[in-house]
Amino acid sequence: MTGRYRIALARIADELDNLDQVYERFQKKQEKKNAYEQDDICSIFGLILHDFYNVLENIFLIVARDIDESIPQGGNWHRDLAEQMCLAIPEIRPALLSKDLGEKLAEYRSFRHIIHHTYGFQLVWSRMEHLVNELPEIYREAKKQIIEFIKYFSQPGL
Numbered sequence: 001m002t003g004r005y006r007i008a009l010a011r012i013a014d015e016l017d018n019l020d021q022v023y024e025r026f027q028k029k030q031e032k033k034n035a036y037e038q039d040d041i042c043s044i045f046g047l048i049l050h051d052f053y054n055v056l057e058n059i060f061l062i063v064a065r066d067i068d069e070s071i072p073q074g075g076n077w078h079r080d081l082a083e084q085m086c087l088a089i090p091e092i093r094p095a096l097l098s099k100d101l102g103e104k105l106a107e108y109r110s111f112r113h114i115i116h117h118t119y120g121f122q123l124v125w126s127r128m129e130h131l132v133n134e135l136p137e138i139y140r141e142a143k144k145q146i147i148e149f150i151k152y153f154s155q156p157g158l
Contacts, residue, residue: 008066009150012059016146019055022048023139042123045132050115052135053108056142060085060096063149067093082109096149101141107131108138 026048033041060081064071068089072080086102088095097105111131114123 004066005153008062009153011062011066012146012150015055015059015062016143018058019052019139019143022051022055023135026052026135026139038125039121039123042125042128043120046111046115046120046123046128049108049128049131049135050112052139053105053112056105057081057109057112059146063093063096078109078113079106082106094149094152097142097145101138101145104134104138105142 026045029044029048036044057078061071064081064084068084070084071077072084074080082102082105085096086099108131111128
């Protein structure tokens, strides 16, 4: 394994720690959810959903920059980057994520876009509730697939 890959994988592992921290915060807020006002719930979980996807996109950027050596450009670069992570690149790397998971994450990416362009008090719980409810499953699956990706580079001869 080249030094370039070692550095990239160390950065990915660092971001996985951040993903765990976001998820731990999510769990703590879930336990207290009934104690919050509705608009506070939207703001709290809106930020958590934002952070969750942000960590994943940071991992995508590391893979694109340091392994693929190709970061998408243009107005749709966020979507193109996510789609790139679902591609296996022959003689370079396997897919980071399955297409199924990539499709599920598209909603989180879209929601993160909403967070960037609206105020917390404008968030509507009914539009984000399913993302909050599905987060535990999405977190586990994303982490599992990213760990498998890291393990791929630990094989002899790479």
